[in-house]
Amino acid sequence: MARLVAATSATTVGASVSVCTMTAQSHGFSTRAIHAGQPADPTTGAVVPPIYATSTYLQDGVGEMRNGYEYSRTKNPTRRALEECLAALENGRHGFAFASGLAAEDTLIRTVCRPGDHIVIPNDAYGGTFRLFDKVATRWGLTYTPAAITDVDSVRAAITENTKIIWVETPTNPLLNIADIAALAQEAHNIGAILVVDNTFASPYLQQPLALGADVVVHSTTKYVGGHSDVVGGAVICDDDALADQLAFHSNSIGAISGPFDSWLTLRGAKTLAVRMERHCDNAERIVEWLTRRDEISAVLYPGLDSHPGHEVAAKQMRRFGGMISFRMRDGEAAAVGVCNHTRLFTLGESLGGVESLIEHPGRMTHASAAGSPLEVPADLVRISVGIEDVEDLLADLDAAFTAKA
Numbered sequence: 001m002a003r004l005v006a007a008t009s010a011t012t013v014g015a016s017v018s019v020c021t022m023t024a025q026s027h028g029f030s031t032r033a034i035h036a037g038q039p040a041d042p043t044t045g046a047v048v049p050p051i052y053a054t055s056t057y058l059q060d061g062v063g064e065m066r067n068g069y070e071y072s073r074t075k076n077p078t079r080r081a082l083e084e085c086l087a088a089l090e091n092g093r094h095g096f097a098f099a100s101g102l103a104a105e106d107t108l109i110r111t112v113c114r115p116g117d118h119i120v121i122p123n124d125a126y127g128g129t130f131r132l133f134d135k136v137a138t139r140w141g142l143t144y145t146p147a148a149i150t151d152v153d154s155v156r157a158a159i160t161e162n163t164k165i166i167w168v169e170t171p172t173n174p175l176l177n178i179a180d181i182a183a184l185a186q187e188a189h190n191i192g193a194i195l196v197v198d199n200t201f202a203s204p205y206l207q208q209p210l211a212l213g214a215d216v217v218v219h220s221t222t223k224y225v226g227g228h229s230d231v232v233g234g235a236v237i238c239d240d241d242a243l244a245d246q247l248a249f250h251s252n253s254i255g256a257i258s259g260p261f262d263s264w265l266t267l268r269g270a271k272t273l274a275v276r277m278e279r280h281c282d283n284a285e286r287i288v289e290w291l292t293r294r295d296e297i298s299a300v301l302y303p304g305l306d307s308h309p310g311h312e313v314a315a316k317q318m319r320r321f322g323g324m325i326s327f328r329m330r331d332g333e334a335a336a337v338g339v340c341n342h343t344r345l346f347t348l349g350e351s352l353g354g355v356e357s358l359i360e361h362p363g364r365m366t367h368a369s370a371a372g373s374p375l376e377v378p379a380d381l382v383r384i385s386v387g388i389e390d391v392e393d394l395l396a397d398l399d400a401a402f403t404a405k406a
Helices: 029-035 076-091 101-112 127-140 152-156 181-191 239-253 260-270 272-293 309-319 333-342 391-405
Strands: 095-097 118-122 142-149 164-171 195-197 216-219 234-238 298-303 324-329 358-359 381-385
Touching: 029 076, 029 272, 076 095, 076 234, 076 260, 095 101, 095 239, 101 127, 101 164, 101 216, 101 234, 118 127, 118 324, 127 142, 142 152, 152 181, 152 324, 164 181, 181 195, 195 260, 234 239, 272 324, 272 391, 333 358, 333 381, 333 391
Parallel strands: 118 142, 118 164, 164 195, 195 216
Antiparallel strands: 095 234, 216 234, 298 324, 324 381, 358 381
């Protein structure tokens, strides 16, 4: 068996930007998740990368750094291991780890855009992403237009002469809409813009946007990559060397980077991503089947359903259909809130992608910041993040909640 190697290249500011030789052609996903960026420690032979809890590093002489390490905002070995692993999982060349998904997004837009530039965003984007664009980026001089990312014509109509980014989530949060990544990449490239794909809902295991033509992938690694609801983080992955150099500069200059302990926790979670995602998908499919038989529900939103308008595209670009499900209650907001308030195994809480199942009312919780805007979500909507518990227990919990809310 070939020895597993991940080569690295330096950048102008010494930040972690990797060129992974551990590609899909040479090693499978789980092998990369366990080994990319994680060789045994050369001093002790430890098989798990150490937590380098240090702010600064000894220099051999003035300006003579060891392997580019001078200060941990710029570069840290634990963060570097995570960044190399994330790049390998997305089949990208350059990875950057941040303190949160929104820190990753903010650093990216400040890298790519200038005041006066324009961004096309999903008309059902995650509430935090919308808040970043609407309340923060606009004060910096950016403009944005929401568009139905399921419809290439809608996206094309939203483009202006100043558009620099077409930004998509697929599946979207929380309506589970599907964007055709390859088609939108072509639209972006036709105007000299880039396509950014938020791959949080799918995870790198289920979907590989760079291989479909996307220029940049972003993640809230808090979710499926970390997978245990015990760490907050974000990531940006790309292939372009020039963009990577600029991301390295801005990552260092802005400083919203992932700390060593957070990086270590996220890296530990990534090792089991493949096996967890299979169980998330197995459980979700059983629950979707159960939900479609409930008279209380007017619509089940899940791209794995043949009736989902994005099913054909999702089947083309995803390995499976994920662990996120949304549904709409026939009796409106009160019924939706009632179900959320009566589960016991499904924890009422924000976030997603952990081993435990979560339930929420997006209109009052994760997407409250979009209230009154074109991105406002339906009041009768419930979103669940299906965990990896025994599915029969999850079904019994939902059944009890539907009965109790009545």
